[in-house]
Structure formats: structure tokens, C-alpha cells
Amino acid sequence: MDYYSSKITALIDEFSRLPGIGAKSAQRLAFHVISMPEERVNGLAQALVEARRGVRYCKECFTLTDDELCPICASEKRDHGTIMVVENTRDLAAYEKTGRYEGVYHVLHGAISPALGIGPADIRLKELMTRLAGDVKEVIIATNSSLEGETTAMYLSKLIKPTGILVTRIASGVPVGGDLEYIDEVTLLRALEGRTEL
Amino acid sequence: MDYYSSKITALIDEFSRLPGIGAKSAQRLAFHVISMPEERVNGLAQALVEARRGVRYCKECFTLTDDELCPICASEKRDHGTIMVVENTRDLAAYEKTGRYEGVYHVLHGAISPALGIGPADIRLKELMTRLAGDVKEVIIATNSSLEGETTAMYLSKLIKPTGILVTRIASGVPVGGDLEYIDEVTLLRALEGRTEL
Numbered sequence: 001m002d003y004y005s006s007k008i009t010a011l012i013d014e015f016s017r018l019p020g021i022g023a024k025s026a027q028r029l030a031f032h033v034i035s036m037p038e039e040r041v042n043g044l045a046q047a048l049v050e051a052r053r054g055v056r057y058c059k060e061c062f063t064l065t066d067d068e069l070c071p072i073c074a075s076e077k078r079d080h081g082t083i084m085v086v087e088n089t090r091d092l093a094a095y096e097k098t099g100r101y102e103g104v105y106h107v108l109h110g111a112i113s114p115a116l117g118i119g120p121a122d123i124r125l126k127e128l129m130t131r132l133a134g135d136v137k138e139v140i141i142a143t144n145s146s147l148e149g150e151t152t153a154m155y156l157s158k159l160i161k162p163t164g165i166l167v168t169r170i171a172s173g174v175p176v177g178g179d180l181e182y183i184d185e186v187t188l189l190r191a192l193e194g195r196t197e198l
Numbered sequence: 199m200d201y202y203s204s205k206i207t208a209l210i211d212e213f214s215r216l217p218g219i220g221a222k223s224a225q226r227l228a229f230h231v232i233s234m235p236e237e238r239v240n241g242l243a244q245a246l247v248e249a250r251r252g253v254r255y256c257k258e259c260f261t262l263t264d265d266e267l268c269p270i271c272a273s274e275k276r277d278h279g280t281i282m283v284v285e286n287t288r289d290l291a292a293y294e295k296t297g298r299y300e301g302v303y304h305v306l307h308g309a310i311s312p313a314l315g316i317g318p319a320d321i322r323l324k325e326l327m328t329r330l331a332g333d334v335k336e337v338i339i340a341t342n343s344s345l346e347g348e349t350t351a352m353y354l355s356k357l358i359k360p361t362g363i364l365v366t367r368i369a370s371g372v373p374v375g376g377d378l379e380y381i382d383e384v385t386l387l388r389a390l391e392g393r394t395e396l
Contacts, residue, residue: 004256004261004262004263004268004269004270004287004290004291005249005252005253005262005263005264005268006264007245007248007249007252007253007264008249008253008262008287010245010248010249011245011246011248011249013245014241014242014245014246015242017238018227018230019226019227019230020223020226020227021227025218027288027291028217028218028288029216029217029218029219030249031262031286031287031288032216032217033246033249033250034249034250034253034262036250038250038251040215041246041247041249041250042247042250043212044212044213044243044246045242045243045244045246045247046243047205047208047209047211047212048209048212048231048239048242048243048246049239049240049243050205050208050209051203051205051206051208051209051228051231051232051239052231052232052234052236052239052240053236054203054205055203055205055206055232058202063202064202064203064206064229064232065202065203066203066204066205070202070203071202072202088229089202089206089229090225090226090229092202093202093225
């Protein structure tokens with residue numbers, strides 16, 4: 001659809017290859033870019049290139065970071081004896097946003113999924129076990145409550161328990177502010193099973 | 199939220215400044231970029247910079263283009279005596295996608311809106327009138343059927359009619375495949391008024 005400008009068409013093509021951006025959004029974004037101040041467009045382009053080129057894995061927890069160690073693993077204020085295991089860096093970010101978790105993390109970069117052929121060796125499990133040789137008191141498993149996340153949690157729990165380290169799982173239940181009417185049955189049953197005394 | 203990598207945070211910031219991209223989408227996009235092959239990220243960055251730097255207005259119809267004249271105005275196959283007036287380049291693209299319009303265009307880059315303080319001098323109206331001095335048979339007004347689009351259509355029609363050039367307006371009505379039940383009353387009345395004999 002090269003009706004006006006091959007350069008805009010090229011940009012629309014690039015945008016529409018990104019996840020969650022359809023043809024209409026790609027077009028809207030491209031026309032927005034044309035109307036942006038040139039230095040802002042250059043800023044966006046530079047941020048893209050630098051993020052792709054400069055980001056690496058923290059050698060401790062395997063989150064994405066700029067340096068050898070991520071700011072969390074490098075911080076003396078964090079409790080390095082408590083490790084929360086998450087599937088990916090977005091999940092880490094979600095917990096960090098709460099501002100209330102004081103331990104460190106371990107990012108698996110995936111979850112065990114027999115259906116997709118992803119086994120324990122395909123995620124950062126070995127690296128977690130290496131860390132457990134240190135002075136660790138608790139491993140909090142915060143994988144998703146999907147089939148894959150639960151499978152990974154079970155596997156991890158069996159692997160870690162023999163070491164004597166405390167293994168915990170974040171609670172499943174009704175989201176805060178969630179309307180029971182709109183919540184699926186599995187979650188409702190989980191919330192019931194996990195009920196606590198008031 | 200600089201929990202992991204300042205470079206990713208910078209990219210998330212840049213993405214979330216684009217229209218229609220919320221915090222969650224920006225994060226998803228940024229993490230996707232990290233996982234893309236480096237040459238694809240560079241390609242996207244280059245497309246951004248080139249689109250912003252290289253695009254200009256066609257000196258005839260004012261659509262966005264790479265050259266002095268857009269491919270449509272430069273084409274000998276198009277009927278240069280028929281001009282379709284549209285609000286923006288996206289609307290031009292929409293009609294071009296039909297593949298059935300053989301005339302040329304005029305892009306106003308906006309519509310008259312007293313509420314927003316946009317008057318006739320703020321859109322490419324003068325440039326249209328200059329073009330009408332040439333050999334033009336028909337002006338098809340294809341501004342949106344919004345208040346602004348209709349105001350612009352009325353204004354244009356009054357301006358052009360004295361020149362003796364045929365002025366037409368694209369039809370309003372029920373979209374093809376549209377279910378009457380879900381269509382607003384104004385559109386239904388328009389469709390009724392615009393009914394044609396079978």
C-alpha cells in the first residue's frame with residue numbers, strides 16, 4: 001500500500017510486526033511519528049537500539065540489566081536470604097512495583113511445559129540450585145497460576161525441599177476488588193481452600 | 199521504575215508516550231524488542247528516523263510523500279479533473295485501498311472546528327482553490343461525517359459552487375454488512391433520506 005510515501009509504508013510495516021499492534025494501530029502510530037518533533041523520534045530510535053544492544057542478564061538472578069549485577073542483587077538493603085522465583089522480568093517488575101518485597105529474585109525465563117517441549121533444562125533452574133548452595137533461608141515460588149506455572153512450582157518444590165530450605169508458594173484467590181460474579185470457578189475454589197481465620 | 203535496566207525503562211517510557219499505548223503495552227513491547235534479532239531492531243529504528251526526516255507534503259495535493267509530487271499526482275493514469283477532498287492522509291489511504299477511485303486527492307490536514315478554534319485558514323483550503331483554477335470537472339467532498347467534517351463540507355460547497363465546478367458529497371448510510379440493530383439513529387435517518395430506487 002505504497003500510495004503516498006514508501007518511507008511511511010516501511011514504518012507502518014515495521015510497527016505492524018510488533019506484538020499486539022494491528023494494521024490500524026501501526027498506521028496511526030506511523031502518522032503520529034511523522035508529526036513528532038525530530039529529536040523525539042531520534043530519541044525513540046536510540047532507545048530501541050540501546051535497549052537491544054546494551055541489555056544483558058544479571059549473573060546472579062538472570063533478570064535483564066545494564067551491568068553484571070542488577071540493582072537488586074547489588075543492593076545491600078535487600079535480604080539475600082530470601083529468593084522469589086518468577087517466570088520473567090515483567091513478573092519481577094510487578095512485585096517490585098508493590099515496593100514491599102525486600103528479598104531478591106530469580107528469573108527462570110520460562111516455565112516447564114511438556115506440551116511445548118520446555119523441560120527443566122530449558123529454564124534457569126540449574127542456576128537457581130547453584131544459588132541455593134549459599135546462605136538461603138526461603139524460596140518463594142511466584143510462577144503464574146497457569147498449568148505451566150503450577151507444574152514448575154511442583155517441580156521446584158520437590159527439588160528444593162530435600163535441601164531443608166523453606167519453600168513457599170504465593171497465594172491464589174480472588175483478586176482484591178474483584179467481583180465474585182466475574183471470577184472463574186477454579187479461582188473461586190482456590191480462594192475457598194486457601195481461606196484463613198479472621 | 200528502574201528495577202532492572204535503565205535502558206529498558208527508557209524504552210518503556212518512550213513507547214508509553216505514543217498514542218494508544220498504555221503502560222502495560224509499552225512494557226510488553228519493550229521486552230519484545232529485547233528478544234528481537236538486533237538487525238530487526240536497527241531496521242525499526244532506521245525506519246522511524248527516515249520516515250520522520252524524509253517525508254514531505256506533495257506540492258499538488260499535500261499528502262505525505264517522499265518526492266515533490268506524490269505517486270498519485272505524478273501518475274498519468276489518474277483522472278486529474280476529479281479531486282476528492284479528504285481530511286488526512288489516512289482517509290486517502292482508505293480510499294486507495296478500494297482500488298476503484300481513479301481521480302486525484304486533496305488533503306486538507308484537518309477540518310473546520312469552531313470549538314477547537316480551527317478555521318478555514320488553518321487547513322489546506324487556499325491550496326485547493328488554487329488547484330480549481332486548472333481543468334477540474336468535479337470536487338468530491340469526502341470529509342468525515344462528524345460535526346467538523348460536515349461543517350467543512352458545507353463551507354467548501356458554498357465556496358466552490360460559484361465556480362461552476364460540480365461539487366459532490368460521498369453518501370452517508372448503513373455500512374455494508376452492518377446490523378441495523380447496532381447502528382446509531384442519525385446514521386439510520388441518513389440512510390433513509392439517501393434511499394435510492396431499486
